[in-house]
Amino acid sequence: MESQRIEDNVRTYSRPSDLKITDVRAAALQLTPTGWMCPLIRIDTNQGIYGIGEVRDGASKNYALMLKRLLIGENPCNVDKLFRKVKQFGGHARQGGGVSAVEMALMDLAGKAYDVPCYMLAGGKFRDKVRMYCDTPNESTGEAMGKKLQGRIAKGFTFLKMDVGIEMLAGIPGALCAPAGMLETRTVMHPFTHIRLTDKGIRILAEYVAQVRSVIGDEIPLAVDHFGHIGVEDGLRLGEALEPFNLAWLEDMVPWQLTDQWRMLRNHLKTPVCTGEDIYLHDNFKPLFEAQAISVCHPDLATAGGILETKKIGDLAQEYGISMAIHMAGSPVSTIAAVHSAAATENFIALEHHFTDLPYWDDFVTGIPKPIIQDGYIPVPDGPGLGIELNEDVIRAHLTPGDPAGYFEPSTYWDADRSWDRLWS
Numbered sequence: 001m002e003s004q005r006i007e008d009n010v011r012t013y014s015r016p017s018d019l020k021i022t023d024v025r026a027a028a029l030q031l032t033p034t035g036w037m038c039p040l041i042r043i044d045t046n047q048g049i050y051g052i053g054e055v056r057d058g059a060s061k062n063y064a065l066m067l068k069r070l071l072i073g074e075n076p077c078n079v080d081k082l083f084r085k086v087k088q089f090g091g092h093a094r095q096g097g098g099v100s101a102v103e104m105a106l107m108d109l110a111g112k113a114y115d116v117p118c119y120m121l122a123g124g125k126f127r128d129k130v131r132m133y134c135d136t137p138n139e140s141t142g143e144a145m146g147k148k149l150q151g152r153i154a155k156g157f158t159f160l161k162m163d164v165g166i167e168m169l170a171g172i173p174g175a176l177c178a179p180a181g182m183l184e185t186r187t188v189m190h191p192f193t194h195i196r197l198t199d200k201g202i203r204i205l206a207e208y209v210a211q212v213r214s215v216i217g218d219e220i221p222l223a224v225d226h227f228g229h230i231g232v233e234d235g236l237r238l239g240e241a242l243e244p245f246n247l248a249w250l251e252d253m254v255p256w257q258l259t260d261q262w263r264m265l266r267n268h269l270k271t272p273v274c275t276g277e278d279i280y281l282h283d284n285f286k287p288l289f290e291a292q293a294i295s296v297c298h299p300d301l302a303t304a305g306g307i308l309e310t311k312k313i314g315d316l317a318q319e320y321g322i323s324m325a326i327h328m329a330g331s332p333v334s335t336i337a338a339v340h341s342a343a344a345t346e347n348f349i350a351l352e353h354h355f356t357d358l359p360y361w362d363d364f365v366t367g368i369p370k371p372i373i374q375d376g377y378i379p380v381p382d383g384p385g386l387g388i389e390l391n392e393d394v395i396r397a398h399l400t401p402g403d404p405a406g407y408f409e410p411s412t413y414w415d416a417d418r419s420w421d422r423l424w425s
Contacts, residue, residue: 016077016113020046024068024102025411026061028403029395031331032358037400038331039064039097040390042408043076043105049112051076052390053104054334056097056302061405063090063098068414070421071102076109079121079308087281087305088423096280096303103306104337104386111385118337118386122311122344129377130342133159133223133325133350137357138168142208146215149222152356156375159221159248159350162212164205166195166228175201182229190229190254191261197234206241213245221248221350223274232261239269249274249296249325262293274298277327281305282312289320296349300327301338310338314345323347329354332365332372336386343380351378363394 023044031038039061043051055064067086074082083103090099107118119125134157139145149160169175170183178195182188197205209224216222224247227238235253242250249272254261256275265273272295279285280303288294297317301310314324324347326338335353342348353373355361362372365388368381381387396407405411 015047016110017075018047019049019075019077019109019113021071021074021076022046023410024065024071024414025408026065026405027395027407028061028400028405029331029364030398030400031057031355031361035400036329038334039101039405040331040333040395041065041101041105043071043102043109045076045109049109051105051107051109051112051385052333052388053101053106053108053306053337054302054330055101056094056300056334057329059094059097063095064101065098065411065414066417067098067102068411069417069419076106077113079103079106079110082106083305083308088421090280090305092280092284093278093303096305100302100304100306100309103308104301104334107307107337107340108385115384117380117382117384118307118340119343119380122308122341125343125380126346126348127343127380129374129379130339130348131159131350131377132157132353132373133161133221134356135161135225135329135352135354138163142211143215145208146212149212149216153216153220155356156373156377157356158376159223160216161223161225161248161251161352163226164209164224164242165226166197166201166230167226168208169197169201169204172201172204174198175204186229188229191231191258193229193231195228195230195234197230197238202238202241205238209242209245209247218246223248223251225251227253232258232264235265236268239265239271239273243270247271251275251298252277256288259287259291259293262288263291266293266295272296274325276300276304276313278303282309282316285313285316289317289322292320294322296323296325298325298327300329301341302328302330302334307337307341310341311345314341314347318347323349325349326351328352332361332388333386333390335372335378336365336368336381336388339378339380340386360394364391364398365389366391
């Protein structure tokens with residue numbers, strides 16, 4: 001009887017070696033009224049604890065659910081073993097979302113099982129709070145954008161980002177030169193569109209940035225993104241025109257795969273250049289690092305492979321004298337996962353926040369102080385795992401209408417899925 005009374009007063013999940021995964025379920029979160037998808041997953045266990053993760057924004061929940069057959073019956077604390085088991089089923093950009101979500105959920109589970117935060121599982125922390133940089137939607141004039149960015153500064157942000165690209169030149173006579181149809185497509189890679197900026201177009205974009213700087217001043221870091229599908233030659237021309245404005249970085253001027261073109265940009269321009277949000281796994285950053293082709297690497301934790309893999313990217317970048325920012329356009333779940341990785345990475349500079357204007361963004365999770373972003377930083381959670389729990393009522397109110405996953409309903413469709421996956425004979 002005495003042993004039974006003791007058993008009644010201990011956490012059954014204090015037996016990490018006996019943990020087993022029993023289910024993988026999803027909830028198709030629609031983050032914004034316009035349909036910004038951020039599917040959540042939940043990995044359940046035999047001890048009543050679960051881990052949560054998030055598939056990359058815009059990707060299918062099925063990228064994670066299809067991994068269920070590889071996870072059932074496994075101990076979630078064997079994070080590296082399971083990551084190696086599932087990573088062959090990820091890919092670049094949104095295709096990395098399933099593997100990354102699973103890794104986040106495994107880290108959350110392992111942290112809960114051992115009663116430590118995820119950053120401890122990643123080696124400990126270099127900082128107690130993580131600097132955020134806010135992305136900001138387009139405004140029609142540089143002055144209007146400057147005023148909007150001033151509002152971000154008033155909220156405490158110490159690092160800013162905005163878009164400057166060919167979309168801003170649409171309909172302006174003489175600003176762009178392009179083959180018919182190329183300005184309307186988004187499926188043709190930059191070198192093959194033959195979209196060209198005219199001198200007038202470059203002058204308009206430079207004047208826009210000058211107006212922004214005249215409002216916010218020259219001291220606060222300001223990064224620039226979304227140039228459009230222009231070739232490297234026009235990237236160089238535009239980059240030169242923007243050099244007087246001391247920008248923090250020029251982001252994704254050409255596709256990340258084109259290492260030689262990135263080296264051209266870095267060697268020719270005096271502004272830092274940045275890419276990486278669509279690269280899966282740390283090995284695929286190596287060509288850019290070895291060629292000294294970028295100044296800042298910019299993984300998205302929900303594509304790169306999760307918390308530990310993103311730290312590996314930062315650590316590898318540091319060996320080449322390259323800093324790491326983190327791209328993020330997700331819910332608080334993936335954002336907090338990124339906070340843990342950023343806290344554990346020495347050469348980290350800033351983590352993106354895409355939803356400064358979404359009033360209920362904080363409400364999707366509980367267990368951490370609100371607001372989540374305080375004076376431009378997120379305090380690193382010290383609770384077990386990710387240190388957060390889901391706010392069921394708020395998530396239910398923002399599920400994708402008609403999606404059969406519901407709020408983590410049983411994913412029985414995937415129970416009988418079978419495949420012979422070995423990559424060698």
